[in-house]
Amino acid sequence: xxxxxxxxxxxxxxxxxxxSSPHLQVRLLEDGGQPWRxxxxxxxxxxxxxxxxxxxxxxxxxxxxxxxxxPSGFSTVTRNADHALDYVKAPLFDWAQGRRLPPSGAASADxxxxxxxxxxxxxxxxxxxxxxxxxxxxxxxxxxxxxxxGNTDGLHGIHDIHMNQxxxxxxxxxxxxxxxxxxxxxxxxxxxxxxxxxQSQKVPTDAAGNAAADAVAIERxxxxxxxxxxxxxxxxxxxxxxLINPAGADPGLESVVLSSLSTRSQTLTNWRLQDKSGRVxxxxxxxxxxxxxxxxxxxxGVQLGNNGGTLMLQDAAGVQIDVVTYTDADAATxxxxxxxxx
Numbered sequence: 001x002x003x004x005x006x007x008x009x010x011x012x013x014x015x016x017x018x019x020s021s022p023h024l025q026v027r028l029l030e031d032g033g034q035p036w037r038x039x040x041x042x043x044x045x046x047x048x049x050x051x052x053x054x055x056x057x058x059x060x061x062x063x064x065x066x067x068x069x070x071p072s073g074f075s076t077v078t079r080n081a082d083h084a085l086d087y088v089k090a091p092l093f094d095w096a097q098g099r100r101l102p103p104s105g106a107a108s109a110d111x112x113x114x115x116x117x118x119x120x121x122x123x124x125x126x127x128x129x130x131x132x133x134x135x136x137x138x139x140x141x142x143x144x145x146x147x148x149x150g151n152t153d154g155l156h157g158i159h160d161i162h163m164n165q166x167x168x169x170x171x172x173x174x175x176x177x178x179x180x181x182x183x184x185x186x187x188x189x190x191x192x193x194x195x196x197x198x199q200s201q202k203v204p205t206d207a208a209g210n211a212a213a214d215a216v217a218i219e220r221x222x223x224x225x226x227x228x229x230x231x232x233x234x235x236x237x238x239x240x241x242x243l244i245n246p247a248g249a250d251p252g253l254e255s256v257v258l259s260s261l262s263t264r265s266q267t268l269t270n271w272r273l274q275d276k277s278g279r280v281x282x283x284x285x286x287x288x289x290x291x292x293x294x295x296x297x298x299x300x301g302v303q304l305g306n307n308g309g310t311l312m313l314q315d316a317a318g319v320q321i322d323v324v325t326y327t328d329a330d331a332a333t334x335x336x337x338x339x340x341x342x
Contacts, residue, residue, distance in 0.1 A: 001135045001174075002076060002135060002136040002138060003076065003077070003084070003133075003134070003135055003136075004074055004076040004077050004133075004134075004136060004158075005067075005075055005077055005083075005131050005133050006028060006036055006038065006073065006074045006131070006132040006134070006136075006158050007030070007067075007070050007071070007072050007073065007074075007075070007129060007130070007131055008028035008029050008031075008036060008072060008073070008129065009028065009029050009124070009128075009129055009130065010026070010028060010120045010121070010123055010124035010128075010130050011028060011124075012026075012027050013025060013027065013116075013117055013120060014027075014145060014148070015104075015113050015117075016042075016103075016113075017103070017104040020045065021041070021045040022041075022042050022043050022103045022104070022113075023039040023040055023041055023042060024040045024042055024112075024113045024116050024117065025037060025038070025039055025040075025145050025149070026038040026039075026040060026116075026120060026130075026132075028130055028132070030072040030073040031072035032072070032073075034073065034156060035149050035151055035156065036073075036074070036151065036156045036157055036158070037137075037145065037149050037151050037157035037158075038132050038134070038157065038158055038159075038161060039157065039158070039161070040161045040183070040196070041161065041162055041196065041198075042103040042111075042112040042113050043102075043103040043112075044198045044200065046200070048198065048199050048200060049100045049101065049102055049112075049199065050100070050103075050112060050162070050196050050197070050198060050199070051098045051099070051100055051196070051197050051198070051199050051218050051219070051222060052098060052099060052100075052101075052112065052115075052194065052196045053092075053093040053097060053099075053193070053194075053195045053196075054099075054115075054119070054193070054194055055092065055093050055192065055193040055194075055195070056190070056192040056193075057190035057191060057192060058184065058191040058192055058193040059341075060327040060329055061090070061092060061325060061327065062081045062082045062090070062276075062307075062308035062310070062326075062327055063083065063084070063085065063090070063184075064184070064191055064327075065082075065307070065308065065327070065328060066082060067131055067184070067186070070131070074136055074156075074158065079177070079178035079179060080178060080276045080277065080310075081178070081308075081309060081310040081325060082276065082307070082308065082309070084133070084178040084179060084180075085133045085178070085179075085180040085181065085182050086165075086178045086179075086180055087163050087180050087195065087197065087203075088165065088166075088203055088204055088320070088323070089178065089310065089312060089320070089323055090178070090276075090310050090323070090325050091323060091324075091325060092182075092193060092195055093195060095203070095218070095221040095222070096221060096222065098197075098218070098221070098222045099222070100199070101115060116194065119192065119194060120185070122187075123185040123186075123187060123192075126187050126188055127188065128185055128186050128187045128188065129185075129186045130183060130184075130185055130186075131183070131184040131185075131186065132158055132161060132181075132182075132183055133161070133180065133181050133182050133183075133184070134158040134159055134160045134161045134181035134182075135158060135159055135160040135179075135181070136155075137154060137155050137156070137157045137158065137159065138155070139154070139155075140153060140154025140155060141154060142154060158181075159181075160174075160181045161181040161182060161183065161196060162180070162181050162182070162196040162197055162198065163180045163181070163195075163196070163197035163198070163201055164176060164179050164180050164181060164209070165177065165180065165201070165205045165209035165210070166197075166201040166202040166203050166210070166211045166218075167198075167201055167211075168200070168201075168211050169200065172210070175205070175208065175209035175210050176208070176209040177205075177207070177209045180195075181196070182194060182195040182196065183195075197218050198218070199217060199218050199219035199222075200217055200218070200219070202215035202216060202217050202218070203215055203216070203218065203221070204319075204320050206318065206319065206320070207314075207318055207320075212319055212320070213319075214319075235315075235321040236260055236262035237258055237259070237260050237261075237262075237266055237268065237287060237313070237321060237322070238258070238259055238261070238322045239256060239257075239258060239259075239311055239313055239323075239324050239340060240257045240258065240292055240339065240340070241256075241257045241337045241338055241339040241340060242254070242255065242256045242257065242304060242311065242326075242337065242338055242340070243255045243304075243335075243336075243337050244304040244306070244326065244330060244331045244333070244338050245304075245306055245331050245332065245333060245335070246335055247334060247335040250299075251297075251298075251299030251303070252296075252297070252298055252299050254296075254297040254299075254303070254304045255294045255296050255297055256273060256294070256295045256297065256302070256304075257292050257293070257294050257295070257337070258283075258285075258287065258292065258293055258295060258313070259287070259290075259291070259292040259293075260287040260288070260289070260290060260291055260292075261290070262287075262289060262290070263289050263290065264289055265286055265288050265289060266286065266287040267285075267286045267287075268283050268284060268285050268286070268287065268315075269284050269316060270282065270283075270316040271283040271284070271313065271314065271315050271316060272313075272314050273295065273301070273302045273311060273312070273313055273314075274302065274311075274312045274314060275303055275304070275305075275309055275311060275312075276305070276309040276310045277303075279302050279303060280301050281295065281297060281301035281302040282301070283295060304326075304331070305331070306328065306331040306332075307328050307331070308325070308326055308327040308328045308330070308331060309325070309326060310323060310324065310326075311323065311324050311326075324340040
């Protein structure tokens with residue numbers, strides 16, 4: 001799969017009502033006029049409604065800063081939190097805030113295609129840009145919509161504009177990390193994020209993007225869903241804060257603070273912290289009831305880059321216990337701990 005970001009300006013869209021696996025087909029134009037097709041799923045091929053999250057405004061996130069330097073058109077990107085989307089390992093939204101809408105409706109503003117079209121038209125009217133994360137077409141399927149959009153070679157387009165991990169059915173082979181799809185709309189005054197997933201996909205996921213042993217279907221995480229929960233983990237230990245930018249040279253002076261919500265002592269044996277580049281700092285310690293303990297970083301393992309990044313806490317089995325993201329603005333705070341936003 002050729003994963004990356006398509007940068008362009010919204011032109012027009014075509015609805016697919018009544019199709020077995022409907023999409024909103026979006027025509028984007030790059031600076032030279034080349035048309036591209038974005039195929040956005042609005043229903044699964046099993047008939048289940050798609051879950052979606054609209055984050056407006058999209059707050060600071062490491063993935064936003066590099067967007068300005070991307071050329072118009074499609075670019076492959078490095079699969080890390082600075083350049084790619086991962087709904088689980090570099091969080092962008094609160095799972096419980098997700099919604100569901102049918103792909104089609106009788107009124108003018110009662111389905112997912114209507115909502116997507118409204119947001120895209122608003123972006124167009126404001127003179128904004130669209131950044132679509134997904135997989136580039138690798139073969140010409142000779143679809144009529146490509147001819148209608150001027151995509152004459154059938155290769156100027158992207159799909160998989162949704163989460164691409166946590167699949168437990170025939171799409172399990174698509175699982176991976178840092179290759180989730182989504183739309184980021186750049187308005188003159190803000191970014192807006194539109195993120196989509198199939199309700200049958202499960203979280204949390206492991207290091208390979210497969211559903212973890214304790215994973216639950218996304219439909220259960222949505223507000224009002226059966227067995228609703230607002231978190232993808234029930235662990236009592238979390239990443240509370242970090243000294244990202246100490247006074248003086250960073251190596252050997254940075255630290256990460258782990259905290260416990262439990263009223264009992266928590267023994268962490270062979271746990272580990274991992275940064276966005278995959279560097280690891282092993283952890284073996286005991287956290288007292290409600291206690292916080294600083295983990296000193298010696299510069300040989302996890303490093304807290306001043307351009308933003310992610311921090312992941314894993315247990316001895318490699319299960320993701322907690323994850324946080326931080327930006328270059330967070331790192332600009334010198335010699336002061338940064339408390340991570342939740």
